[in-house]
Amino acid sequence: MKALDKANLDKFVELLSEEFNVYSITDTDFSTDFDNNKALEILKPIKSAKEIVFPQTEPLFKFDLVGKEIVVNEKQNSTNLMLWIKPCDVRGINILKKVFEKDVKDVYFANKLNNTIFVGLACNNPSRNCFCTSVSITPYYKEGMDVFATSVNGAIIFEALTEKGKEVLEKVNSLLRDATKDEVEKAKEIHLQAENKVRRYNFNTSRLTWDSDVWRISEICLSCGICTYLCPTCHCFDIIDENYVYEGERIRIWDSCMYSEYTLQASGHNPRAYRLQRLRNRIMHKFVWFKEMFDEYACTGCGRCVSYCPVNISLIEILGGV
Amino acid sequence: MGKVIVFCCDAAYYGLNMVSKLIELPEDVEVVRVPCLGRVEFEAVVRALLDSANVVLAGCHENNCKNIDGSRLAKMRVELLRRMLEFVGMDADRVKHLEISTYEGLKLAEFLNEFAAR
Amino acid sequence: MDLVEVAKKLFDEGVEVIIGYQGNFNVKPIFAKANEVDKLTFNPLCIYNLTNYLTMEGFVDKVDKIGVVVKGCDSKTILQLLDENAFSRDKIVVIGIPCNGVIDVNKIVEEIGEFREFKDNEFKIKWEGDELVVEVNGKSYKFPKDKILLEKCKVCETPNPVVYDVLVGNLIQQPHRKEEFKAVKEIESLSLEQRWEFWIKEFEKCIRCYACRNVCPLCYCESCVLERLEPEFVRRAVRLDENIAYHLIRAYHLANRCVGCGECERVCPVNLPLSLLNKKVAKEVKDLGFSEFLKPIEVGR
Numbered sequence: 074m075k076a077l078d079k080a081n082l083d084k085f086v087e088l089l090s091e092e093f094n095v096y097s098i099t100d101t102d103f104s105t106d107f108d109n110n111k112a113l114e115i116l117k118p119i120k121s122a123k124e125i126v127f128p129q130t131e132p133l134f135k136f137d138l139v140g141k142e143i144v145v146n147e148k149q150n151s152t153n154l155m156l157w158i159k160p161c162d163v164r165g166i167n168i169l170k171k172v173f174e175k176d177v178k179d180v181y182f183a184n185k186l187n188n189t190i191f192v193g194l195a196c197n198n199p200s201r202n203c204f205c206t207s208v209s210i211t212p213y214y215k216e217g218m219d220v221f222a223t224s225v226n227g228a229i230i231f232e233a234l235t236e237k238g239k240e241v242l243e244k245v246n247s248l249l250r251d252a253t254k255d256e257v258e259k260a261k262e263i264h265l266q267a268e269n270k271v272r273r274y275n276f277n278t279s280r281l282t283w284d285s286d287v288w289r290i291s292e293i294c295l296s297c298g299i300c301t302y303l304c305p306t307c308h309c310f311d312i313i314d315e316n317y318v319y320e321g322e323r324i325r326i327w328d329s330c331m332y333s334e335y336t337l338q339a340s341g342h343n344p345r346a347y348r349l350q351r352l353r354n355r356i357m358h359k360f361v362w363f364k365e366m367f368d369e370y371a372c373t374g375c376g377r378c379v380s381y382c383p384v385n386i387s388l389i390e391i392l393g394g395v
Numbered sequence: 396m397g398k399v400i401v402f403c404c405d406a407a408y409y410g411l412n413m414v415s416k417l418i419e420l421p422e423d424v425e426v427v428r429v430p431c432l433g434r435v436e437f438e439a440v441v442r443a444l445l446d447s448a449n450v451v452l453a454g455c456h457e458n459n460c461k462n463i464d465g466s467r468l469a470k471m472r473v474e475l476l477r478r479m480l481e482f483v484g485m486d487a488d489r490v491k492h493l494e495i496s497t498y499e500g501l502k503l504a505e506f507l508n509e510f511a512a513r
Numbered sequence: 514m515d516l517v518e519v520a521k522k523l524f525d526e527g528v529e530v531i532i533g534y535q536g537n538f539n540v541k542p543i544f545a546k547a548n549e550v551d552k553l554t555f556n557p558l559c560i561y562n563l564t565n566y567l568t569m570e571g572f573v574d575k576v577d578k579i580g581v582v583v584k585g586c587d588s589k590t591i592l593q594l595l596d597e598n599a600f601s602r603d604k605i606v607v608i609g610i611p612c613n614g615v616i617d618v619n620k621i622v623e624e625i626g627e628f629r630e631f632k633d634n635e636f637k638i639k640w641e642g643d644e645l646v647v648e649v650n651g652k653s654y655k656f657p658k659d660k661i662l663l664e665k666c667k668v669c670e671t672p673n674p675v676v677y678d679v680l681v682g683n684l685i686q687q688p689h690r691k692e693e694f695k696a697v698k699e700i701e702s703l704s705l706e707q708r709w710e711f712w713i714k715e716f717e718k719c720i721r722c723y724a725c726r727n728v729c730p731l732c733y734c735e736s737c738v739l740e741r742l743e744p745e746f747v748r749r750a751v752r753l754d755e756n757i758a759y760h761l762i763r764a765y766h767l768a769n770r771c772v773g774c775g776e777c778e779r780v781c782p783v784n785l786p787l788s789l790l791n792k793k794v795a796k797e798v799k800d801l802g803f804s805e806f807l808k809p810i811e812v813g814r
Contacts, residue, residue: 101718101783119782120720129720130750201622293542293566297724299782315748317446326749329722334740347570383728383780384561385541438738438746441761445754471803475768478797479761482700482790484709 075231075242076252082109082229086156088245093154093190096125103155112157113224116200117375121305122162125153126185127169129302129327133181133312137320148184154241157194157222160214161205161375165305166191167217171367172308181325190237193218194229197263199271202376204389207274210373212267223260228252230260271374274394278360283353287391291352293384298329300378301355306371309335330355356391397447399424399511402440403495403503404432404454404465410500411453418504421511433465437472444480444489451510453495453503466494516582516681519608520550523580523679528606531580532566534559538618538636538649542566555582555681556638557645560615560663562774564590568733573600581605584612586665588674589772590730597770599733609677611685613640614658614666617779621647624661625654665775665788668692692773694796696789716756718783725777725787726763731770738762764790769798 077085086109089095097107102120135144170186173179196212199205205212215221219238223230230252233239242249280287301307311328314321328335331352336345345351363371372388379387401424403411408428411420420426429435432454443450452469460466473492481487491510495503514522520531524547533553535543540558543549544566564587567573583591588609595602621638625647637648645656659667670692672685700708723739726732739747739759747758764787771794777787 130752292544295565295724295727295780297727297780298720298722299724299780302720302722303782311749313749315750324750326751332723381782383724383776385536385539387539436746437765438758438762439744441758441765442744442746445758471801474801475794475797475803476761476765479765479790479794481705482708482793483712483757483761484705484707486705 074252097156161373205374213264277393291349301329407495414500431465432469565730585671609674
């Protein structure tokens with residue numbers, strides 16, 4: 074266990090920036106342009122971390138009208154470092170990994186994931202809408218992280234979890250000191266405190282049946298894309314060709330199952346024409362069908378969909394948590 | 396210097412055609428013929444602007460439109476769009492509305508030459 | 514008469530559904546049937562514009578008579594929708610509520626601090642003169658009106674509904690206010706480059722969730738221009754130029770129609786100042802004098 078005094082934070086980030094593209098938390102998203110001290114305080118950005126490994130718009134290749142060549146977008150060579158990413162966001166990426174690596178490995182995703190190092194930070198001040206403990210993770214969930222950090226009073230305590238993580242700590246070794254026993258104890262205490270702060274619900278997924286009454290909530294759904302676009306585990310995408318005058322580009326963009334366009338068929342028939350069907354599909358996919366396939370919920374309990382829903386539809390309520 | 400897209404209503408297009416032997420249009424100018432200027436969707440204009448083309452809408456004089464309202468609507472739409480473009484910090488002069496009758500083809504052609512050279 | 518009594522009477526008169534508000538802290542819209550009449554409430558957290566639901570999925574055609582709860586600002590939407598022949602007047606029973614202004618729930622959480630354990634029915638919130646009184650967990654908090662009020666409510670022109678069949682509560686006497694477009698003028702006073710910088714910073718954030726389109730009570734075309742593929746006026750890629758195209762088109766389609774309910778700005782997850790665009794269009798339409806001789810439908814199709 075190593076420790077960093079918060080006074081050295083600026084130097085720490087500077088040192089890391091020499092080697093990596095350092096992304097950290099801002100109010101809206103993960104960005105390379107962040108405030109060192111503020112990034113530690115913000116609980117989580119509005120947008121989830123998935124856009125680092127699975128961007129909203131991802132160019133796959135380019136083509137043109139004249140030549141016969143197709144230019145495949147170059148693989149990324151530089152390494153991204155996600156600083157202070159929260160356990161729920163890392164969990165989201167773990168879930169995406171399961172989807173994108175089942176059967177056929179998605180090269181674009183795998184390339185981005187291999188080139189990303191996660192320096193996670195234990196969550197110490199969960200918000201009113203957080204419910205991670207109810208979907209079997211904790212505010213100090215470490216799986217998928219390379220380095221795990223905890224903010225203790227004036228210091229940050231690091232724990233390297235993988236080879237990559239050890240290398241990162243090696244780079245900044247000059248700034249680190251050994252953590253005292255007190256600090257390690259205190260970190261554990263903070264973990265438990267945070268865990269107790271998160272509201273715990275007993276979710277009852279057996280009530281999610283095809284013709285259940287809970288879907289009546291869809292009456293007030295606006296079928297906008299907020300919940301799907303902010304969700305750290307939603308992974309639907311669409312592949313389209315963008316045509317310009319003499320050239321074109323094939324891109325992969327996020328799609329949202331809440332749009333009626335999502336299932337619209339060329340014949341004009343739409344199997345999910347109503348909001349009820351679409352809302353049901355989203356929730357049942359996350360909590361029933363995904364569970365059947367991978368034996369876990371496709372939900373990290375980050376609470377973004379609850380916080381940002383324009384009409385206050387609460388996932389917790391749908392799952393019978395209240 | 397980008398492409399210029401000209402939306403011409405039937406009358407203005409005919410006017411432009413009549414003078415095509417007298418005066419040549421620059422290569423960058425592309426003429427799109429529409430039945431009436433009131434039919435031009437402003438979405439198309441926005442699209443053209445964002446694909447870095449400049450846009451000219453040429454149609455009848457305001458009280459001379461065969462469809463009664465078309466010319467007036469186009470004028471309003473362009474004026475509103477220009478003000479909005481200015482508001483978001485884009486160059487409003489990239490969109491122009493011209494009142495051109497069938498006999499003013501020369502005026503339009505001259506204007507286009509000037510506009511494309513800018 | 515209070516809201517529940519009015520609703521009961523309306524159900525007796527043959528109204529099938531009332532679109533209203535439910536909950537105290539977690540306020541949500543509700544499509545109340547006759548047996549759920551007790552759930553209907555109204556408090557300063559009732560921020561949603563419920564007229565949006567009237568045009569969704571052909572709802573008005575499925576039901577004989579619908580009641581809808583409207584505040585002053587929402588009632589203008591009904592007039593506009595009637596103007597556009599969106600539905601026939603005799604299908605709708607408008608329950609008007611004079612409103613002292615509404616509040617964003619996040620602002621209260623921000624002011625009071627995180628409070629977790631409480632029951633929804635123990636939470637109370639109401640206006641008392643120029644103060645907002647919040648009671649939670651046995652404690653009571655007071656906030657001055659101009660500190661906590663939503664921006665749009667500070668310049669509200671119509672606290673009383675402009676159209677209603679039944680009125681709940683008393684009409685509010687308020688000195689006549691006039692829209693002054695203060696925020697718009699502020700942006701206008703910047704130079705062209707500064708404005709461009711301001712807007713690209715905002716538009717770059719947009720994630721194109723289309724919440725602003727879906728929440729808008731006046732965006733109810735059956736097939737939206739954004740879903741058209743041929744011609745594809747707005748490409749699907751989420752980039753700065755496509756975002757600009759989207760927001761220009763959205764604002765333009767509301768020219769002379771937008772009633773200024775401010776819902777688009779409220780729902781935006783990344784907080785784009787969308788009502789600035791809408792206000793600008795409204796200002797210019799007024800300035801150019803379109804509204805006087807043009808039916809609304811003609812400018813922003």
